[in-house]
Amino acid sequence: MRRLLIILAGVVVLLVALVFLLPVFIPADKLEAQVEAKASAALGREVTIDGAPKISILPTKLTVRGLTVANAEGFSAPYLVKVDEARIGVKLFPLFSSRVEITQFDLDSPDVNLQSDAAGNANWMLGSGESAPAEESDGSGLNDVQLGTININNGRIAYDGGTGETYQAENADIQITMESLDEPLSIDGTMDVQGEASSVKAIFTTPRQFTDQGEATLDLDMKLGPNTVDTRLNLSDTLAFNGDLDVDVPALRALMQLVGASIDTDNGFEKLRLKGPVQGTSEKVLFGTGTELTFDDIKGTGSVSIDLAGERPAVTGELTVGTLDLTPYLPAEPEGMKDAKEGGAFPEWSTEPMDFSALTAIDAQLSFIADQIILPSVQVDNSQLRVKLQNGNLLANIDQMVLYGGTGTGTMTANFAATRPSLGAKFNLTDVNVGTLAKELLAVSRLNATGGVNIDVKTQGRSQAEWVNNLSGTLTTDLADGQIQGFNLGKVARSAMQAYTSLRDGGLNAATLTSTFANIGSTARGPAEETDFSDLLVDVGIANGIVTSKTLRLVGPYFEVAGDAVINLPAQSVEMRLTPTVSAVDGEALRALPVPIQISGSFNSPKVGVDAAPLIKGVASGQVKQLLNKGGIGVGEDETVEDALRNKGREELGRLLGGKKETVEDGDTVDEATGEDADPDAAAEDTEAEADEKSAKDELIEQGLNSLFGNKKKTN
Incomplete structure (x- = not known):
């Protein structure tokens, strides 16, 4: 028994000695070439190290310095990954044959440059580079890649999507696992993206299926600050995808600034959530029927398509919403209007420029069925609305609306992109409470009535005052x-x-x-x-x-x-x-x-x-x-006092001048000088002479009247 124990003790001592002596028997210069070759073959990139690796037996690993993974062809960054020091886990016994079989990468404070282009090519795609000629391929396809586990500790990751904008992730602690091309590729880690605490969990099934058949499945759970994405997508090598997506972006404006997108407005665009079936490409995304949508305070269901290929995002779709609050995207109600609605003084028209920038930031063609539409001064219920917005030009058809107890239809046209924005409106309203409408729209609170209103107006200008003037x-x-x-x-x-x-x-x-x-x-x-x-x-x-x-x-x-x-x-x-x-x-x-x-x-x-x-x-x-x-002096029913006096004066002056004969009831004439009946024949003979004298007499009469009443035009 004692002899057996001595033998066992000797074996243990021998093994321990062997462990510490193994690095002496392993040729370090050959390992350097093997490490570079195996790593290059595994990553599909040229991998280089500075100097011979340091070998450790417990655990079995190689420590290398100056590790650099080359970038893929066609990308501008000087390298994909650069690490001052990396620990590479390897299998022990192949080392005695000068072979390296990698089981794990540990990268401390690596510098990673991720790049992609408009065609969808990316420098992180495996097999996209030229592998080192350590082993010849039989030409039957991509050799198997066995990464094992890659640990990125306190790394820096930069992303350039080919737009000129670069995004940074600091303090990255990420674990990437891929046993082979036929096994799922998994990613699990945390980082600070543009200063926002973030995390990512992803399973890509499988790399071999994607490279050989152009198909794969991606399960992704990602957080970027308060914003989250939870999705399962079927991917294709044509950059198309379909599946289910749940995107929750409670800080939309911050996220857009984070990724370099800009919205030229200070109003709205605060939060977004989309949950439902999805399909699309890198430029266009379609959320199918039944998609749940939340945009700012707008909530609804329907189908939505977002096209990112143009100068501005283009949104099309059909939605059923509860409350469609449009106030954040329209100019605010002028100061003082609220007080006027509550009985205060009517304010002066505002000369402040109106901000329509939110309506020039996107293009849209949408159909809404809304329980309620809220505008800065008007509230509309139970409405059907069709909106087309193209380069700041608006066409809105309101096919149905209920407002202030009545109903109506209407059309609005506008050009919000013009130097002097214009607006046209046609509305036919029936049985509306016009008092409430006038109060909300014009701050006029003196009227209370119900009835019909037809409006057809247009205007243009930069401010409320200019709109009123025009x-x-x-x-x-x-x-x-x-x-x-x-x-x-x-x-x-x-x-x-x-x-x-x-x-x-x-x-x-x-x-x-x-x-x-x-x-x-x-x-x-x-x-x-x-x-x-x-x-x-x-x-x-x-x-x-x-x-x-x-x-x-x-x-x-x-x-x-x-x-x-x-x-x-x-x-x-x-x-x-x-x-x-x-x-x-x-x-x-x-x-x-x-x-x-x-x-x-x-x-x-x-x-x-x-x-x-x-x-x-x-x-x-x-x-x-x-x-x-x-x-x-008689004054007729429709006769003025002046006319009556003129007529009476004319009559009296005529008497004074004399010679005028008056007609009596039986048709005879009377001589005004004698008062006796005049001979009809003699009267006829005198007619021509009287006509000659008439103009002179009338002139004298008019001169006399004008001297009494002034030279005024006769009035009726």
């Missing part, structure tokens, strides 16, 4: 059962009619009529006052921001109002002249008020009053007529 088109409304807040036209009309009646009947002095009407206007204005109406019909034309009425008619209880109006949108002022007809509460027939009601002033401080001048003039004229009639 506005043109038409607008018609037919509203029912509403109110106009802030003043009471019915009260003004009834009070004015009462004042007129009192003045006409002598109960009111004409001298105090102006102040009476001023008081009427004051009492009819105020927050609690309103004009109730059963029908409001408006038809206006718009040119250079000036709104001019073609038809303006308002029907209320016990009164009707017709008239005309001019609304100066750039100046934010209004001028209306309304002629009311009024009836008493007890059902008295409508009577026209012979004076107009005037509404004038700014949007913030409109004034309501009655123009008393025509009424005072009319009443005064009536009183003068009564006096003249009593004095024997």
Whole structure:
């Protein structure tokens, strides 16, 4: 037994000695050539090392310095990988035959340059370079590659996609495993990409299948900061793929900056998620029916195609969404409009340039079915919308929409890429709450009514103020059962009619009529006052921001109002002249008020009053007529006082000049000088002479009248 133990102890000592003596018997110079040849064959790249490797037995490995893996032909980087020191795991016993069989690479602080080109070629594809001529191939295909495990510790990885942009990954700790070309290639690691903590897990099945048949499967789980990609794709060597994809990018803008893409807008493009069936190429991706989409606050399902081949990304698709919030991509509501909607003062038109850059960043052709569409000033429900956006030119067809209790259709056209962006809009709305619409769209809160609205307008400019100044088109409304807040036209009309009646009947002095009407206007204005109406019909034309009425008619209880109006949108002022007809509460027939009601002033401080001048003039004229009639000077129904006086003066002057014969009822004539009947024959003989004298007499009469009344043109 003791002898056996001594023998065993001797064997152990011999083995230990052998382990430490093995490096002495292994020819290092041959190993250098073997390492370079085997590594070159394994990677399909020329691999070189500086000097003979250092051999370690426990564990069995070679340590080399100055390891460089050459780049593939056609790529600009000086190398694929460069490592100051690398440890290469090898099998032990082949070393005694000067053969190296690699089981593992450990690369400390490697410098890796990854490159690809527009054709899809990449410098990391195995077998793309020329292998070292250590072993001859039989020409039957790619020799087997046995990488074992490659460990990258604290590495730096740079990527250049041929666009001129280079992306960096620092602090890379990655493990790459491939036992052979017929086994899956797996990648598992962490790194900081452009400063963002990231990770990647991928299984590529299998390299042999991809190189021989042009097909493979990729399972990928990748994180880049807060953004994630989870996918299983079927790949082909034509750069096509299909499968299922789940992309979650909660920091879209940061990711786009990370990869060098730019969006020339500060609004929107904050987050993106796509989950569903996918197919495509390196330039175009199609998400099939049933794809779940989240873009900023827009969520929906449908199909979406993204084409990256053009100057701008092009998006096409059909989507059903809940809320389509477009406010981030359109100019913000001008400052002060929100306060105006809540009852504050109407703000001045903004001169700040409007930002439409988000609508020039992409091209799109999309169809939406939306539960709700939110614009900066308008909210639309249950809509069907078709949008085409090409190089900043917009065509939007709204085939169906529900808004503010009514329905409608419409079309919008725009050129957002122009130096002076333009917009055109045509809308046909039915049974809408126009009060709410006017409040949200124009910050006008005085109207409350329901009815139809037809709009056809266009404009252009760089700011809201320029859009208002250049506005043109038409607008018609037919509203029912509403109110106009802030003043009471019915009260003004009834009070004015009462004042007129009192003045006409002598109960009111004409001298105090102006102040009476001023008081009427004051009492009819105020927050609690309103004009109730059963029908409001408006038809206006718009040119250079000036709104001019073609038809303006308002029907209320016990009164009707017709008239005309001019609304100066750039100046934010209004001028209306309304002629009311009024009836008493007890059902008295409508009577026209012979004076107009005037509404004038700014949007913030409109004034309501009655123009008393025509009424005072009319009443005064009536009183003068009564006096003249009593004095024997008759004034006809439609005759002015001046005309009556002229006619009477002409008659009296004719008498003074004499010679004129008057016709009596029986047809005889009377001589004005004697008062006796004139001889008819003699009268006939005198006709020619009288005609000669007439012009001279008339001239004398006119001269006399002009000296009394002034040389004025006769009026009817």
